Amino acid sequence: MRKDAVKYLSLVLTGSHEDMVKLTSEPARFKDWQQANFDFVAQEYGKANMVRFTLCMYEKTPHIHAVVVPLTEDGRLSAKDH
Template structure:
């Protein structure tokens, strides 16, 4: 199923709100899960370890957002560093579409990164610098390069 169709299908089956969705509603959130190039190469030298990493990531996303809200979960090995792309529909447990509630604010996102690091510690991955002032480039900029 094409991604837009999968997103709309998940919303159709899970949305319990009484209001029509806003045109500018956040219908999905894309995520990338990975580690440094060196760490990921080390994990992927061993197929059992790589498979365990993949399963641990899926378990993490299921726990954080609900298995039913995952519309894509794809391992990418076609680039320099192995990584996972996940797409999640932000439906709440009571059937509302709310990215704000599902994903939270800056502190909630930082806490999620810490939980992710804790879940990936068994693979030798560590959390990035908390409250880093690093400037992140947009996906569009990256793709353009």
């Protein structure tokens, strides 16, 4: 592994404060939003490469933190190929 290799990507998934407050007031839509984001990250980076996927409600604007290891299908560590 190169010393300057990207070992993980830290993603923040959110929207405008106003949109997120409105979304949280509709529990079914908010759950759908969470699932859609999970599905996107899993499809984009591979579910097995997801290290963390956490909903944060403790700050002003709700958001999701996701951490993924950018492994390609052939096993290379590469943030460029995603």
